[in-house]
Structure formats: structure tokens, C-alpha cells
Amino acid sequence: MVQGSKFGVHRVIAPKGALPQNCDKLDNNMDVLYDNEILIDVQSLNIDSASFHQIKESCGADEEKMKARMFEIVEMQGKHRNPDTGSGGMLLGKVEKIGKDLEGKIDLKVGDKIATLVSLSLTPLRIDKIHKLNMNIDRADITGKAILFESGIYSKIPEDFSEAVALAALDVAGAPAQTAKLVKPGQKVLILGATGKSGMMCAYEARKRAGPTGLILGNARNEDRAKYMMEYGFCHKAVIANAKSPIDIYEKTLEATGGEEVDIVINCLNVPDCEMSCILPCKDDGIVYFFSMATSFTKAALGAEGVGKDVNMIIGNGYCKDHAEITLEILRESPILRKMFEEKYV
């Protein structure tokens, strides 16, 4: 039992001096627990949507190949950071052991069910077996172990939620909590990826914050998806267009608003090359909030400059204060959203 760094630097094998997230190799030996670490008996991994999508595509949706790829990633790096997307995901498990420096100082005890709210891209992980891939919800049920560092954040699974629903919601907790901070009364908001889970939660929260004088637009790729989205009642109007066609998104958005650009664009997609579809419909001095892990920094920075748009582009931080509480409260507030999560994830 030895003292480790708050940020987990003691587990970094290479390169030396890096932090766990951007290192290439983490020590995932679970036989040694440092005094400020928490050992977790892992039950499932919620793979980040962009990452799961990439693994699925590259393996032709063959489940056995996908499992092999997941083992390979962890074998290579000691963590589940997809080398192609750079992203991770999160996990659900039971507290197995608490390092002695943390014992009594945190609100956890051995046996508690928790979800880690730090990315798998920096979490030491060992996978012993992958029991099942839940293809439509990007979840892998496994046997394995993981380590939570002292600076790592987590949430206990609340008693009024099933594990699967809590995990699915907490996975995207940053997005609706940021939406709550950003959207002001009367604003026009466009949400890309509005038919997915984070998009739905953002649409719900945006509508609440924008209030009766606001306008929430949800992008859907076709009539069917638009109908599905509109039935939830969070968006006022659908913008039906391919999110990779910026000109089309721009024109359809202006049609929906009566010619005005929107105040805020929120990107909850999991596919690349949608930067310009976010930038074009946003008004000068407006906000583009990129929650999609498939966003390219340079495409956004140079793209806005290229079309002379003075928009504030924000990198979606997976964490913001009280994000777990805000997100779970949304599901408590909205029976419709909760039902959707329960149908999809249980």
C-alpha cells in the first residue's frame, strides 16, 4: 500500500510526466491498491457513443470482432480509450476496496453501487470477460476491475432509479447541465442530434430555460425521426436535414425561424464533420456548444473564421458542478423522458 498522486500520475507507464488521460499506457495491475485509490468491481461499461459507433463500423457490426477489439484496446493501453476517437465512456460497478487515506473521508463504503463520472479514457481497467454487447445502447456487460483516482468523480446510484437508467443518464450528464447554464429566456436554440438521449435531455432543459417566448428546434435526419422527436414534445419544430450538409441545415433553420439565425446551437451528434452545420446557423455573438466527441478543433476554429462568423464556440466539458444531480432531476421532473429511458435502457 503506497501513496499515489491525486490525479493518478503514479499509474502512468508511458510517457512519463503525462496525466492518465493522454498517456499511452496505464498500469492496470489491480493487485496493488494505492492508499488514495478506490477499487471497483465492474459490471458494465457505457462506451462513448462516438467510440462505440467507430468500433461497430470498423468491425462490420460483428459482435465477436467488436469484443476482440475492446480487449485489444485495454491490452494495449490499460484503459478503454479508443485510439481512433480518443474517447472513452464510463462504468457501473460496486466498490470493492477503499484505500486507507480515503476511508471515512468520502461518502462511500464497500459494497456501494456507483457510476464513475470520469472518462474510461483515463481509468485503469482490466476486462476478464465480456458477457454481452448491447448494440443499440453502446453498453458492454462485463466482469472486470477498475480504479478510481482521488480526483475522480462518481455518483452513487440513486434508489429511485434502475441501474441501467441511471447509468445511461449520468453518461451524458455534462450536456443537460451545461444547457441549463447557457440557455436564457426567449432564446432560439437549435439542437443537432436531437433524437438521441443527450439531445433529448438538452431539448427538455433548453425548452424549460428558454420559457414560453423561446424557440427550440431539433434536427432530425428524416420525416420518421422528426415524427418520433416531435411526439416527445420538447422541440417546437423539426429541422429535417442531413447534419453533414451545412448549407441545407442553414437554410432549413432559417425557414423554421422565419429568417433569423439562432442564439445557441448544441451539437449532440456522434459523427464527424458537423462543425459547419453548427456554425452557419448561429448568429454573430451567439454560442455553439460542441458536446459531440467527434468534433474537430481545427475544423471548428478555421471554419468559423472561413465564413467570418463571430460565434463563441465551447468545448463540451463532460463535467460541470452538480451535473449528476441536475441530470437525474430532469428524469424525475419529466415522466415522458423517464419512460423513454426506461423503455430504451432497462
Place this chain on the structure above:
Amino acid sequence: MVQGSKFGVHRVIAPKGALPQNCDKLDNNMDVLYDNEILIDVQSLNIDSASFHQIKESCGADEEKMKARMFEIVEMQGKHRNPDTGSGGMLLGKVEKIGKDLEGKIDLKVGDKIATLVSLSLTPLRIDKIHKLNMNIDRADITGKAILFESGIYSKIPEDFSEAVALAALDVAGAPAQTAKLVKPGQKVLILGATGKSGMMCAYEARKRAGPTGLILGNARNEDRAKYMMEYGFCHKAVIANAKSPIDIYEKTLEATGGEEVDIVINCLNVPDCEMSCILPCKDDGIVYFFSMATSFTKAALGAEGVGKDVNMIIGNGYCKDHAEITLEILRESPILRKMFEEKYV
């Protein structure tokens, strides 16, 4: 002579429907000028610092190899977008022809000297000859032609500046103009890459905005660079550390502030893997402004989450309203800065 799209979509060869910035191949045939285009007789290219650095590294600093690589990039794409960094730069040239839809509607006439303020990553370009690579200032003097689209922004070279100085300053115009918007009186600001030209301009502007109760910290990689930086007098203190060592940057910053995290971190570096060095020293609810084109979106997004930091991370937009005017005005205000630019770039 035919009518083209405002955004230049008519020049996109592949993939269809993309905008010029993220397309793979642009039509750089300069024999046809669309009615809403401007043809420029190019004199020099200011290659984006991250891009120039990458080309230099990959060619072992061999000038002939670097020239060949530049020709190859333009041959491949019809524009100078470095495939490895995704970034471009800007150019200086003389207006050769103005499409008839724009004639009389803009403040340009044939023969005017202009700098384009949109990235080379979306500018149709033909290079006929590279006369000289100015290795220390990332500039290539060439003979060639380029096209400015209708939505493209530009600045006439002001009469009170030499071309080289104006070009060098306008190249980083987004950074000091954004700094002017972000920094408030009394704030503590850390600038990474503070010994470079954009870093210097940001430090100058940050000090002005933060006022007498503010604290401007500049990162330098060693004692010599720190001495050089401190002589300019824009930073109050130097933080001497390797910008790729987040823990070191964090500790040295706290030493400099007396234990407090800073309000704003501005990244003006041109090297990758510095995301965490920006995030760690920033206080909760503070702002991290990434102007470096070598920034990774996922490393920033997941990195902040990984250490539980609720910081607002902004993608440095190369454009913001009046950025050219703000930036040139800084050089008029500060004889020290202007002298530095004149010594370095003339």
C-alpha cells in the same frame, strides 16, 4: 464568368456538398473567375505556426524538402491545408481582378495590397514558384494566385505599417481581439506560449484589460526565454516550466499567485499535448481560451472531466468582429511591441 456561392461551394470538387474548408479537393483553376470572386496575385504565404512547425519537423528542416512538401499539399488539395495539422495560414497579395457582382460594392480596387483573413485551408491557391522560406517567421515568399470568396474577410495593408509587420500581426488577429473581450479588471491570467508573437500581443492586451490590480503570468520554457519575455514588460511574472508537463505548470503557477488558481488561461502555443497544462491551473468557472491549432478537442473535453474541473473551454475563433483593427491598434499603441515586430519580421 458565372455566379458562384457566397461561401465558395462552387469550387468544391470533392466531397460534394462540403464547404471549402473541410473539402478534400478545391478547384484552383484561376483562368475562370466567378462573378463574386476576387483574384489575388500572391506575394507571400504566412503558414500557420503549427503547420509550419510540422512541415519543418517532418522534413528535418531541409528547405528544399519543405518546398516540395508545400507544392505537394497544394497539388493534392488545390489549397494549402496541412493534412497533419488541418491548419492553413494566410496570404499577402495584390488584387488582380474583381468579379463583376462585387465591383463597386466593396472597398477594394485592382492593385490594392491586401492580407486575406480567412485561412489558407479554404482558399483556392496555385503556387508557381517558392522563392524563399523565411524559416524563423513561418513565411514563404512565392509567385502564385489565389481566390477570395464573397464571404471571405480581408484587410487592406495600412499605410503606416510595412507589409511584413502588418501580415505578421493580422495573422494572429483573433487572439488579442478575443483577449480584449475576455479579460476583466483584477483578473489573474496565465499565458502559455507567451514568448511568441500571439502570446506577446495577448499579454499586452491582457495587462491593459486586467489593469493595476490584475496579475499576468507568462509561461517560458527556460530562464533565457523568461528573461527575454520579462524585458518586454507585459507579464508581471514568469512561470518557467515545460508546457507539456501539466503538474509542473500547475505547481509553478500556484507558486506565482501565492496558491490561487487563475481566472483565465490563454494557450498561444504551437505544439500538441498542452491541454492539461491549461486546464489544471484554471479555477472552477474560469475560462480556458485555446488559440493553439494543435489543440485536441477530445483531450480537452475528457481531460477537464477527468480531473473534475468545471472550466469554460473556448475554441479560439480566428475571427471576431473588428479583429484586424484591434490588432493593428495594439501595435500603434505599444512602441515596444511594434519594435519587436519590426525587428523580427521586416
